[in-house]
Amino acid sequence: MSATLTKEKEILHVKDLQQYFPIKGGVFGRTVNHVKAVDGVNFTIYEGETVSIVGESGCGKSTTGRAILRLDEPTGGEVIFQGTNLLSKSKREMRSIRKDLQVIFQDPFASLNPRRSVGQTLEEAMGILNVVPKVDRRRRAVELLEQVGLKEEHIDRYPHEFSGGQRQRIGIARALAVEPKLIICDEAVSALDVSVQAQVLNLLKKLQKEYGLTYLFISHDLGVVRHISDRIIVMYLGKVVEIAEKKSLFDNPCHPYTQALLSAIPEPNRKKKKERIILKGDVPSPIDPPSGCRFHTRCPLATDLCKQTDPELKSLGEEHQAACHYAEQIS
Amino acid sequence: MSTFANPQETAKAPVPVSKRKAKGADLAKALIKNKMSLVGGSIVLIYIILAVLAPLISPYDPFEIDLVNKLQSPSADHIMGTDDKGRDIFSRILYGSQLSLAVGFVSVFIGALFGIVLGIISGYYGGLVDTIIMRFIDVLLAFPGLLLALAIVSALGPSLINVMIAVGVFSIPTFARIVRGSTLSVKKMEYIDAIRVLGASDLKIIFVHILPNILSPIIVQGTLRLATSILSVAGLSFLGMGAQPPTPEWGAMLSDGRDFLFTAPHIALFPGIAIALIVLGFNLFGDGLRDALDPRMKN
Structure with missing residues (x-):
C-alpha cells in the first residue's frame, strides 16, 4: 500500500489535542497542578495507511491514542474522524461511532475478561451495537478466529488457556468483529516475544489488505515501526517533533531528537561505523515543561532562540515536517 | 510465554479441558486440604443440618413450660438441662440455630446488597460521587458497630427484624470499602477499556464485566461477616434489644441464664458455647476460603 496512492481521503485529523491530568493535593483535593501529557498535537491520517507514533516512555503517545478513543476525556482540541468532531459528541452519540474506531491493547493478559470464553467475548463485541444479527454471531466468531490464525475449537476456551500471542490474536479478532475503519494499536506487540511479534505484525498487515483498514500504531520499538508503517510521527514530551514518510525519516531525520533516537538502533554490520548520539540528562517533567522548545535542555544544538520560542512544525519538502528552528540546516 | 508460540503448533498441543466446573472442583479441593477451612466448614455444615432437622430431632417443644422440672442440671432426660421455666435447653438451642x-x-445480605451498590458506584464513577459516598461510609465506620446498631434499634423499637436491619447497616461500610477497592483495580484492566471502545453502556460494564470479577473478595467478606453478624445479633438480644421472650434466641437465652450463673450455670453455658462455636466455624471457614481464592496461594 503505497502511501502516495491512498493519500486522497482523510480519515482522522487531530487538531491541537491537549490532555492535561490534574494533580490533586491538600485536604480538600484541590487541583494544584497539571501533568501536561499531551500538549497541542496535530496530525492527519489518510485512509488505508499505517501511521506510527514513536517516542520514549511518558512522551504522551499512548495518551494520544486514549484521547482519540475518548477513553480519557481530552482537555482541549479536536479529533475529527470521518468528518465529525468526536469531542463534540455526547457519550450516547459517541457510542454509535465507536463501531468504526477500535483498539488493540498492549497487555494480552489484561485485555481479555478472564471469566468469559473467547466466543462470549467475540459475540458480545458484535452484539453491543448489533453489528451482526444474533443468529449469525457464532458463525462469524468462528470466521474471525480462523482469520486471525486460530481454530474453531478454540471458541469455547477461556483466556487462561492461551499463550500471549494467541491472546493477542483474540484481541485482534475482537477489534475486527465490528468491522472498523481505523484501529489504534497501542503497543500491540510490545509484550510479545520477538518471533511472535513478527507473526502478529504480518497478521495485521494481512488483515489491513483484506479489510482495507487504517492503523494508528503506537510503539516505542523502532524496528517494529520500520516494518509496519507508511508514515511516522515522533513525539517528545507531549509534542510532535517530526512527521515524515518512513523512508524519509529513517534516511534523513530533521530533528535532533529523531536523530538521537535513530542512532540508538543497533547496527548489525560491524564494519559500518555509526555515530551514537547520547543525550544528556533526563526527560524534563511534563508538569513543568521547559520554555521554548521542549527539547532544548538536552539538545546538542540548542541556542538562545530555542530557549525562548517554541518552534512550529514546518514543512521540509513533501510529507516531511519537523519542529526545529534549525531543521533545514540539520537535514 | 513459550517461545514455540506458533499458533498452529500450540493449537495442536493438548490443552487441559478446564472449564468453570473444574475451577469449582479445584476450590473444593483447596478447602478440604486446608485444615482450618475443613474444621470451620464442618462446624458450619453441622449447624445447618441441625437447624434444618430441628423439628425432627428436638426432644421437647422449645416453648413448653414445665415448672416441675425447672432449673434441672443436664441429665439423660434433658441433655443440656432445663431453664428457670423448665424448658428443655437442648431443644431451644436447636431452634435457636435456625434463628x-x-x-x-x-443481615449480611442487607449489608452486602447496599455495600456492593455503593462500593461499585463509588469505585466506577469516582470523583465527587466517590467522595460523598466514601465520607458517608467513613461516618458509619466511625461509630462503634454495636453502638450504631443499638441506636438504630432504639429508634425502630426492639424486635428481631429491626436487629437484622441494624446489623445489616453496620455491615455496609466493610462491604462498600472492599467492593470499591476491587472495582478500582478491575476498572483499570484493559478489557474494560476494550468493551468501552465497543460502545458498551456503564450498566453492562458494571454487571457483566466488573461484578463477576470482584465476587471472590465479596464471598470471603460475606462469610467472615456472618460470624460477626450472628455475634452482634446475639449481643443485642442479650441486651434485650433483639429477640423478645419466649423466642429461643441464643443471646436472649444467655441473658436469661445470667440470674442463675451460680445456682444453674448450664442455662448460660450452653447457649454461650453454641454462639462461640458457630462464630468460630464461620471465621475459620472464611479464612480458609480467602486463602483458597487468593491467586498468590496457588503453586
Missing part, C-alpha cells in the same frame, strides 16, 4: 443462621444471612 441465628437466618438472622446472620439476612
Whole structure:
C-alpha cells in the first residue's frame, strides 16, 4: 500500500489535542497542578495507511491514542474522524461511532475478561451495537478466529488457556468483529516475544489488505515501526517533533531528537561505523515543561532562540515536517 | 510465554479441558486440604443440618413450660438441662440455630446488597460521587458497630427484624470499602477499556464485566461477616434489644441464664458455647476460603 496512492481521503485529523491530568493535593483535593501529557498535537491520517507514533516512555503517545478513543476525556482540541468532531459528541452519540474506531491493547493478559470464553467475548463485541444479527454471531466468531490464525475449537476456551500471542490474536479478532475503519494499536506487540511479534505484525498487515483498514500504531520499538508503517510521527514530551514518510525519516531525520533516537538502533554490520548520539540528562517533567522548545535542555544544538520560542512544525519538502528552528540546516 | 508460540503448533498441543466446573472442583479441593477451612466448614455444615432437622430431632417443644422440672442440671432426660421455666435447653438451642443462621444471612445480605451498590458506584464513577459516598461510609465506620446498631434499634423499637436491619447497616461500610477497592483495580484492566471502545453502556460494564470479577473478595467478606453478624445479633438480644421472650434466641437465652450463673450455670453455658462455636466455624471457614481464592496461594 503505497502511501502516495491512498493519500486522497482523510480519515482522522487531530487538531491541537491537549490532555492535561490534574494533580490533586491538600485536604480538600484541590487541583494544584497539571501533568501536561499531551500538549497541542496535530496530525492527519489518510485512509488505508499505517501511521506510527514513536517516542520514549511518558512522551504522551499512548495518551494520544486514549484521547482519540475518548477513553480519557481530552482537555482541549479536536479529533475529527470521518468528518465529525468526536469531542463534540455526547457519550450516547459517541457510542454509535465507536463501531468504526477500535483498539488493540498492549497487555494480552489484561485485555481479555478472564471469566468469559473467547466466543462470549467475540459475540458480545458484535452484539453491543448489533453489528451482526444474533443468529449469525457464532458463525462469524468462528470466521474471525480462523482469520486471525486460530481454530474453531478454540471458541469455547477461556483466556487462561492461551499463550500471549494467541491472546493477542483474540484481541485482534475482537477489534475486527465490528468491522472498523481505523484501529489504534497501542503497543500491540510490545509484550510479545520477538518471533511472535513478527507473526502478529504480518497478521495485521494481512488483515489491513483484506479489510482495507487504517492503523494508528503506537510503539516505542523502532524496528517494529520500520516494518509496519507508511508514515511516522515522533513525539517528545507531549509534542510532535517530526512527521515524515518512513523512508524519509529513517534516511534523513530533521530533528535532533529523531536523530538521537535513530542512532540508538543497533547496527548489525560491524564494519559500518555509526555515530551514537547520547543525550544528556533526563526527560524534563511534563508538569513543568521547559520554555521554548521542549527539547532544548538536552539538545546538542540548542541556542538562545530555542530557549525562548517554541518552534512550529514546518514543512521540509513533501510529507516531511519537523519542529526545529534549525531543521533545514540539520537535514 | 513459550517461545514455540506458533499458533498452529500450540493449537495442536493438548490443552487441559478446564472449564468453570473444574475451577469449582479445584476450590473444593483447596478447602478440604486446608485444615482450618475443613474444621470451620464442618462446624458450619453441622449447624445447618441441625437447624434444618430441628423439628425432627428436638426432644421437647422449645416453648413448653414445665415448672416441675425447672432449673434441672443436664441429665439423660434433658441433655443440656432445663431453664428457670423448665424448658428443655437442648431443644431451644436447636431452634435457636435456625434463628441465628437466618438472622446472620439476612443481615449480611442487607449489608452486602447496599455495600456492593455503593462500593461499585463509588469505585466506577469516582470523583465527587466517590467522595460523598466514601465520607458517608467513613461516618458509619466511625461509630462503634454495636453502638450504631443499638441506636438504630432504639429508634425502630426492639424486635428481631429491626436487629437484622441494624446489623445489616453496620455491615455496609466493610462491604462498600472492599467492593470499591476491587472495582478500582478491575476498572483499570484493559478489557474494560476494550468493551468501552465497543460502545458498551456503564450498566453492562458494571454487571457483566466488573461484578463477576470482584465476587471472590465479596464471598470471603460475606462469610467472615456472618460470624460477626450472628455475634452482634446475639449481643443485642442479650441486651434485650433483639429477640423478645419466649423466642429461643441464643443471646436472649444467655441473658436469661445470667440470674442463675451460680445456682444453674448450664442455662448460660450452653447457649454461650453454641454462639462461640458457630462464630468460630464461620471465621475459620472464611479464612480458609480467602486463602483458597487468593491467586498468590496457588503453586
